[in-house]
Amino acid sequence: MSTADRxxxxxxxxxxxxxxxxxxxIRSNLRQVEPATLVGVLRNERSDEEELEAVSHERAxxxxxxxNGLAGVCVPPEYGGLGLTPAHQRALREELxxxxxxxxxQAPTFSPCLSVLLEFGTEEQKLxxxxxxxxxxxxxxxxxSEPSGxxxxxxxxxxxxxxxxxxxxxxxxxxxTGAWWSDWGLCxxxxxWDVPKHRGLTVFMLPIRQKxxxxxxxxxxxxxxxxxxxxxxxxxxxxxxxxxxxxDGWTVGTxxxxxxxxxxxxxxxxxxxxxxxxxxxxxxxxxxxxxxGHLDDPHVLDLVGEARMLDLVREPLQHRIGEAIASGAVxxxxxxxIRLFVGTTQARITTLTFEASGAAAAAWDEGDGxxxxxxxxxLMRQVACIGGGTTEMARNVVSExxxxxxxxxxxxxxxxxxDVPRSPSS
Amino acid sequence: xxxxxSSDQAFFxxxxxxxxxxxxxxxxxxxxxxxxxxxxxxFWRRGAELGWTSLLVSEANGGGSISGDGLVDLTxxxxxxxxxxxxxxxxxxxxxxxxxxxxxxxxxxxxxDGLLSGSTVATWCHGEPPPGDHLGEIAxxxxxxxxxxxxxxxxRPVEAGGSASHLLVTGRTGDGxxxxxxxxxxxxVRVRPLQTVDVxxxxxxxxxxxxxxPVGQVVGEIGGADExxxxxxxxxxxxxNAEAVGAMQTAFDMTVEWAFDRYSFGRxxxxxxxxxxxxxxxxxxxxxxxxxxxxxxxxxxxxxxxxDELCSAAKAYIGEYGAELIQDCxxxxxxxxxxxxHDLHLYLRRHTVDRSTYGTPAEHRRxxxxxxxxxxxxx
Numbered sequence: 001m002s003t004a005d006r007x008x009x010x011x012x013x014x015x016x017x018x019x020x021x022x023x024x025x026i027r028s029n030l031r032q033v034e035p036a037t038l039v040g041v042l043r044n045e046r047s048d049e050e051e052l053e054a055v056s057h058e059r060a061x062x063x064x065x066x067x068n069g070l071a072g073v074c075v076p077p078e079y080g081g082l083g084l085t086p087a088h089q090r091a092l093r094e095e096l097x098x099x100x101x102x103x104x105x106q107a108p109t110f111s112p113c114l115s116v117l118l119e120f121g122t123e124e125q126k127l128x129x130x131x132x133x134x135x136x137x138x139x140x141x142x143x144x145s146e147p148s149g150x151x152x153x154x155x156x157x158x159x160x161x162x163x164x165x166x167x168x169x170x171x172x173x174x175x176x177t178g179a180w181w182s183d184w185g186l187c188x189x190x191x192x193w194d195v196p197k198h199r200g201l202t203v204f205m206l207p208i209r210q211k212x213x214x215x216x217x218x219x220x221x222x223x224x225x226x227x228x229x230x231x232x233x234x235x236x237x238x239x240x241x242x243x244x245x246x247x248d249g250w251t252v253g254t255x256x257x258x259x260x261x262x263x264x265x266x267x268x269x270x271x272x273x274x275x276x277x278x279x280x281x282x283x284x285x286x287x288x289x290x291x292x293g294h295l296d297d298p299h300v301l302d303l304v305g306e307a308r309m310l311d312l313v314r315e316p317l318q319h320r321i322g323e324a325i326a327s328g329a330v331x332x333x334x335x336x337x338i339r340l341f342v343g344t345t346q347a348r349i350t351t352l353t354f355e356a357s358g359a360a361a362a363a364w365d366e367g368d369g370x371x372x373x374x375x376x377x378x379l380m381r382q383v384a385c386i387g388g389g390t391t392e393m394a395r396n397v398v399s400e401x402x403x404x405x406x407x408x409x410x411x412x413x414x415x416x417x418x419d420v421p422r423s424p425s426s
Numbered sequence: 427x428x429x430x431x432s433s434d435q436a437f438f439x440x441x442x443x444x445x446x447x448x449x450x451x452x453x454x455x456x457x458x459x460x461x462x463x464x465x466x467x468x469f470w471r472r473g474a475e476l477g478w479t480s481l482l483v484s485e486a487n488g489g490g491s492i493s494g495d496g497l498v499d500l501t502x503x504x505x506x507x508x509x510x511x512x513x514x515x516x517x518x519x520x521x522x523x524x525x526x527x528x529x530x531x532x533x534x535x536x537x538x539d540g541l542l543s544g545s546t547v548a549t550w551c552h553g554e555p556p557p558g559d560h561l562g563e564i565a566x567x568x569x570x571x572x573x574x575x576x577x578x579x580x581x582r583p584v585e586a587g588g589s590a591s592h593l594l595v596t597g598r599t600g601d602g603x604x605x606x607x608x609x610x611x612x613x614x615v616r617v618r619p620l621q622t623v624d625v626x627x628x629x630x631x632x633x634x635x636x637x638x639x640p641v642g643q644v645v646g647e648i649g650g651a652d653e654x655x656x657x658x659x660x661x662x663x664x665x666x667n668a669e670a671v672g673a674m675q676t677a678f679d680m681t682v683e684w685a686f687d688r689y690s691f692g693r694x695x696x697x698x699x700x701x702x703x704x705x706x707x708x709x710x711x712x713x714x715x716x717x718x719x720x721x722x723x724x725x726x727x728x729x730x731x732x733x734d735e736l737c738s739a740a741k742a743y744i745g746e747y748g749a750e751l752i753q754d755c756x757x758x759x760x761x762x763x764x765x766x767x768h769d770l771h772l773y774l775r776r777h778t779v780d781r782s783t784y785g786t787p788a789e790h791r792r793x794x795x796x797x798x799x800x801x802x803x804x805x
Contacts, residue, residue: 286798295799298792305742305791308798312739316717324429340710398709399702403682406697 013084019091025068030061030099038103038279040373041350041380044223051226055139055181058102062136065102065270072134074267075118080131086267086326096272102136103271104178107388109133111266112259113140113186118268119259120203120244120252129184129205141208143173143187143230144256148422150175150386151393153188153257154197154250155412155420158232160189160204167191167204167242169212169235175387179215179228182208186256192247193418200417201249203256205241212236222376260388261335261397264342265322273315280346280353280377280384282307287370288356303352310345317341336397343391346384354378428498428720438492439502442476446510452769455625458513462619463589464626465513473514474544478503482524482661488542489527497661497727501668501720508672508780511772513626515586517665518549521658522594525605529646529654534607537592548592548607550658551581551632553783561785561793562659566634568597568604570648575606575641577614577634583783587617587630594645595634596658602649606639613637624775656734660726662784663737667719667744670780671712673773674748678712680770681705681755695758704754711747718743735797738790745787748777 013021039045046054065071066080073089075081082088114133117126132138149155158171169189176185185206192200208215212235217225244252263269285307286295294300321338324330353374354361360368361375385391399405412420431439449469458464474480481496481503483489492499500520507516523541526534540546551566558565566579577597584593593608593615608615614637620629646654682705685696695701722736730736752774756763763770781787 282798286795290799301792301795301799302788303795304798305793305795308735308794309739309742309791312736312794313714313718313743316721317714320429320713320717320720327430329429336706337710337713340706341714344707344710392703395703395706396699398706399696403696403702403705403709405685405702405705406694408699 013082013088015085015087015091018084018088019095022070022092022095025070026095026099029064029068030096030101032098033100039284040279040377041383042220042222042224042226043279043373043376044220044225051178052181055104055178058104059136059139061100062102062105062134066135072130072268073270075114075130075134079118079126080134086322089267089270092270093273096270097274099272101270101272103275105136105139106269106271107263108142108177108186108260109138109140110268110270111263112256113142113184114268115259115262115266116186116203116243116252116256117205119255122240124240125205125243138184139178139182140184140186141176141179141182142256142260143176143185143206145173145175147172147174147229151390153253154201155417155422156188156190156201158187158189159193160191160202160237162191162239162246163236165239167237167239169204169206169232169237172229172231174218174227174229176228176230177226179208179230180217184208185213185230186243188249188253188256190417191249194416195247196414197412197417197420198250200247201253202246203243203249203252204237205243206235206237210235220380222380257389258332258335261339261394262322262325262332263388264318264338265325265335267326280349282311282349284370284374285349285353285356288353288374291369291371292356292358292360294356294358300356303356307349307352310349314342314345331401333397333401336394336402339389340391340394340398343385343394347381350377350381350384354381428502431502432493434492435499435502438477438499439506442473442478442503442506443509445473445476446506446512450510450512452511452772455511455513455772458626461626462628463586464624464628465515465589470514470547471544474542478514478516479519479523479541479544482520483527483538483542487527487538489523495724495727497664498720498723501664501723504665504668505672505675508669508674508773508776509676511625511673511676511776515547515549515589516669517662518585518590519547520665521550521662522548522592524661525594525645525654525658526607528657530607531642531645533642534645537607540591546592547586547590548594549584549586549590550662551584551587551593551595552655552659552662553582553584555580555582555631561789564596564598564603564655566595566597568595568599568606568648570599570641571638573641574638575604575644575648577606577608577637577639580631580633582631583620583622583629584617584632585627585629585783587632588619588628593632596651596655599649603651603655604648605645605651605654607643607645608634608637608639612639622779624779625772627776627779659784660733660737663741664719664723664726666780666784667722667737667740670744670748670777671715671719673777673780674712674715674744674751677752677755677770677773677777678708680773681708681758684759701758704758708751708754711751715740715744715748735794738785738793738797741785742787742790742794745781745790749781752777 072081077083160167187204191202212233214231216229218227289295289300357371357374360371364372480489481500526538569576614635616633618631688695718740722740725733725736
């Protein structure tokens with residue numbers, strides 16, 4: 001038995017006791033859900049009313065976790081957490097397998113937003129927001145990407161200008177999932193245009209529902225309207241809602257993105273084991289193969305087998321990298337390996353399911369069972385390689401930060417940000 | 427390979443690593459190219475003294491593990507073999523020793539003792555010639571005739587078939603499988619060497635032409651060996667996968683080093699984004715291969731219900747992505763990568779034999795699909 005498995009003498013709950021307690025509560029209070037609750041790639045299947053209902057259900061669920069001592073397993077007790085270890089967190093994930101859980105709160109609320117707050121927030125900020133997050137009262141979004149550039153995050157144009165004890169924000173942020181039902185935004189803004197781009201950024205937090213914040217819902221090619229764009233017009237933020245030092249936002253931002261890539265290995269995130277990623281997994285390939293009537297065709301079996309293979313490799317990889325990061329054996333930049341694997345394999349599994357769907361991928365009706373919608377998923381396939389940082393950026397991180405290869409040459413590093421070219425005409 | 431080893435495991439692994447670096451450096455491996463056995467008897471005996479063949483054998487039978495989990499310990503050795511494309515019949519001797527320890531009788535003690543000391547080499551005769559070569563397909567006939575068992579059929583490829591003094595043969599008796607230990611010099615046994623891609627591995631076709639063996643040589647029950655055979659296959663897959671990942675690791679490390687040292691157009695290969703991105707993919711496949719290999723090994727050791735799925739996922743993934751990884755290493759080396767002079771091919775060869783034996787990636791994908799299909803209640 002590992003140290004963490006033994007009953008400790010200092011009053012800290014040991015892993016097995018915690019597991020038993022979690023199991024008892026989960027089995028008598030949570031409903032079992034099919035792994036197929038989420039199907040496909042960002043399918044547009046819920047009405048707004050249903051979506052809002054699901055959000056309030058998940059807030060209540062999170063509150064129930066909190067009230068029963070199962071929220072914030074690795075969060076320090078002074079901020080409402082349990083102060084336990086990643087081994088406890090892992091036990092909770094295992095016990096939750098197959099049960100209902102607040103999926104919408106995991107990303108980005110718990111990671112990266114909560115992780116960033118715990119790492120960089122002031123005592124006052126942490127006391128104000130961390131318990132509220134653990135109770136399901138605050139759902140957070142990242143105000144990070146901008147219309148002017150997705151991967152070049154440090155090239156943010158949203159500007160914050162100081163005005164006494166306040167800051168005035170103007171600009172636009174984009175690709176926030178569900179900002180229309182969320183509460184707070186973690187926002188990267190430019191506070192100095194006269195220094196190189198990484199040295200003129202600052203991080204703020206702001207309530208989303210306030211004067212000056214306009215939330216527009218973006219229609220994706222499949223009709224989904226979960227992604228949003230926000231327009232900030234003279235939004236006033238107290239200086240007390242600044243995270244980290246003025247112009248030192250990139251220190252926060254770098255860690256922010258590490259936490260984003262850490263999603264599946266983060267100690268603050270509670271995703272039950274065997275949860276299919278984004279509704280894409282071998283179970284859907286298998287269902288499509290079965291509903292096509294071709295499940296015994298050798299080439300269809302090969303599609304199912306490949307999807308199953310990729311599914312089975314994912315968790316061991318997440319555990320391996322997660323444990324290596326936790327033990328300090330490798331830097332947390334290695335989380336980009338997981339991001340790259342998950343993105344490319346999810347895209348591949350989407351293709352395999354599409355292949356198994358035959359002509360129904362092009363034209364289907366409700367009687368086609370699991371075949372319905374697989375064509376739309378294929379059109380949306382690259383979402384897995386774009387959302388949460390592109391796989392190209394992950395490849396840069398793996399080659400440069402993990403393997404130590406030379407950094408890409410850039411033209412914006414040592415010049416004032418206002419002189420950086422931003423278009424062919426500049 | 428596992429990231430976290432106990433100090434005993436780390437010492438055990440280092441001892442074998444040092445021994446192989448000393449006794450089987452690449453120059454020595456190359457010299458074995460035309461050696462009929464592909465390894466020296468003394469080398470193998472010394473390796474056995476280091477524990478290479480005793481990890482899956484019970485203490486009562488003279489074996490023992492390092493950590494309490496002999497199969498996981500053995501993956502450390504197999505990984506070292508892959509890292510160095512090392513010679514020697516690691517997989518077949520361990521599979522046979524484990525089975526003789528599990529279900530062998532008094533008539534098998536001498537062979538088991540010889541395997542433990544390294545003085546005897548035995549091998550497993552499992553796969554059969556095409557078209558009957560699908561994973562798990564066994565047609566070799568084992569018929570009882572009085573106090574004898576009569577064997578008729580063909581096995582291939584049999585690793586170390588030319589140097590093994592004893593053959594653990596898997597055959598069919600009616601609806602069930604039977605295993606028997608056959609002396610390689612028994613009348614009716616014909617061993618014909620095959621050509622192979624590996625520098626030091628040797629494979630044979632072995633024909634059994636009405637070979638008579640006393641029933642005392644049966645290992646386990648006549649017609650009742652199905653589960654034991656399935657377990658042998660799991661062990662073989664675990665060893666093969668760990669070795670294949672070792673070969674991937676060395677090919678990758680060599681190529682990373684090459685990318686830093688090789689300059690074109692005035693800059694290191696490692697500075698080109700087109701190549702950096704391929705290295706990132708390769709690193710991802712490599713870490714995923716380590717992870718699934720170790721997870722499958724632990725599942726087999728624990729007797730987990732998903733052990734077969736994990737073994738097949740590992741074999742299919744490592745086979746497919748490992749081959750792509752090493753071939754991309756060849757590509758990044760350019761012309762030198764396909765010469766005999768360069769060492770890269772030693773690891774490509776080792777990965778290739780590991781990929782192609784005990785079920786190809788396609789066969790393991792099929793097995794995964796069939797398991798998934800049969801687990802799900804029909805709609």
